[in-house]
Amino acid sequence: MxxxxxxxxxxxxxxxxxxxxxxxxxxxxxxxxxxxxxxxxxxxxxxxxxxxxxxxxxxxxxxxxxxxxxxxxxxxxxxxxxxxxxxxxxxxxxxxxxxxxxxxxxxxxxxxxxxxxxxxxxxxxxxxxxxxxxxxxxxxxxxxxxxxxxxxxxxxxxxxxxxxxxxxLALQKELWGPDVAIKSFEYNAVLNDDKVLLEWLINMEKTGVTVIKNTPRKPQASFSIVNKVGFIKPTHYGTHYPIRNKIGANSLAYTDSRLGMHNDLPYYNYVPGIIFLHCITQFTGPGGENDLADGFWVAKYLQQNHPEEYKTLTETGVYFWNKGSALVAQETTEFYKLLNIPMIVLDKEGKPIRVNNSQLRDSYLDIPVEKVKPWYNALRLYNKVMEQESTRLKLNNGEILVMDNTRLLHGRTAYDGAVGERYMDQVYLDWDEALSRRRVLQEKYGSCYS
The missing domain is CATH 3.30.2020.30 (NE0471 N-terminal domain-like)
Known part of the structure; x- marks a missing residue:
């Protein structure tokens, strides 16, 4: 130099x-x-x-x-x-x-x-x-x-x-119909053994539904598993939701009425990804069962057998909304959620990445008048296929039904709240946190867990 x-x-x-x-x-x-x-x-x-x-x-x-x-x-x-x-x-x-x-x-x-x-x-x-x-x-x-x-x-x-x-990025989905065998896991094993936690996360990602057994029968017991994975997803209802029959309820979930096939909070653009429905006390009489359907299986069935109706459901935006006031301290004082989104949302390759359905559909339809009747025909078929391709289960005390809220459609049969109690505690987790934990654990334990 x-x-x-x-x-x-x-x-x-x-x-x-x-x-x-x-x-x-x-x-x-x-x-x-x-x-x-x-x-x-x-x-x-x-x-x-x-x-x-x-x-x-x-x-x-x-x-x-x-x-x-x-x-x-x-x-x-x-x-x-x-x-x-x-x-x-x-x-x-x-x-x-x-x-x-x-x-x-x-x-x-x-x-x-x-x-x-x-x-x-x-x-x-x-x-x-x-x-x-x-x-x-x-x-x-x-x-x-x-x-x-x-x-x-x-x-x-x-x-x-x-x-x-x-x-x-994402594991291959395993679609299922009414003959599905839902895999179950032990609460303590998921909580204390990372290999079991990984197996559970993989099953959730692939099938969209699992049951966690022998959970303590106390409110917020599911928090431990959510916190093991990531963080609780709050909504305008707060961080968790004691689901039981209430007088003057601000949600049909807080009644003993039948709930049609739906996913939770479809009016959220960033919809809660995973639902933890913890059964603290199950109604002992007839009713209170959960109906479950794989929305991606339903979408595939419609695409193969009813392509015109499928096209309508993937292209027509629907207004979902929720408006109200808080009933308990942890809820947002007032809320007004609104989203326009198709019943079946596709990715860039034309594959379903999210399904929507709820009685919280707004009466507004942002479509030309001549398309209203064909859309209702498609919607009716959509719900009919959900029902015929669904499976039914009744949770036992201490079980958590875990559902992929972007994929799974679930309903509830009516029960008589004047005769007995049905007490569920619910909390949400975002998929981003679950996918992150799955990848971290796969790096730790190897790709054999996939």
Missing amino acids: VLAHSKSLLRLAASAQICNKLQVRHALPSSAHQYMVSSNRKWPVCLQKFSTKTYISISETQQSDLNITSAKQESEILCTKFSDGTSGEFPYCWLRDNCQCSQCYDHKSFTRRLVLDDWNENDHPISIQLDGGGVIVNWESGHISHYEAKWLQERAFTPTSRSIKRQE
Whole structure:
């Protein structure tokens, strides 16, 4: 390094202490894990003033047996072959955006340091070389990136790699009809054994319904399981809901009347994901049973057998609402919830991701008059199929019926509240928390739990 640059180097070295332990060197690094990066870029600020090239030490990452056996530059893509016989293609724009050096990526927070205007969208490699099982890319901008073989293979744009990531995102659903055998779990085992907790979470995600047995018969006993997974989902009814026959009830759930097939709170855009219905005291006479139907099974049946009605149910928005005042201290004083949403909500691939149905439908319909009758025909068919494809159970004291509220439709048969008591305690959990806990436990115990 020439003497003219000595003052700049001293200033750069001083600034390096706050830039991820940047190490200024006068010669090429001897370690294969030290790479040259261009300092004339927007980030970090301490490097903006200097056009000299510096060297940064990158901590050695976990090595694997997988290697890159060849790497070839195409016009816009890096083509690689791996030692297990697989291959991958990686666009340069993606590679540059996902550089793993400490200047570009914070490995402690798993966060990209770069913002898009930190790098040139047309930056291309001037050379590539295989190193330590991975590949080094020398960019036109002067930046140098290193990518491990295993890291690249996991992110390859192949059907296999993409499918594996989708399974991490969400497990494959197992649809069911009236002959379903609902899996049960022991309360203490779910609460105290993480492997059982994981098995229960997986069953919930796949089937949408389980029963937890031998729960203490006291209010809020289900809180322990919810808190083991994540956090309670509050609504305008509070954090939990003692469901029993009440005089002057502000919800049909707080009566002894029959409840049609429904999901809870469909007027929420971010609907509660999982329902915990804890049976503290079951009504001993006839009535008080729960009817359950898999809404995704119902949707599939309609799509295959009644495509026009299915199309109507997926395209027609319906107003769901709830309006009222609090009856107990934990409830919101006044509330007015309103949402317009189809009965069957599809994802970008045309698969159901949420079903809705409730007696809390508003009388407003935001559709042309000529579509009203066809919509009612579709709605009637929708409910008929729910009933015929449902199963019925009556909870025992100390059991929790756990339901996927985005998928499961449930109802209740009427009972005589003047003769005896039916006392349920209910609480909600968001799916984001349940999915997060499932992924954490799968990383801990392995993919055999899936």
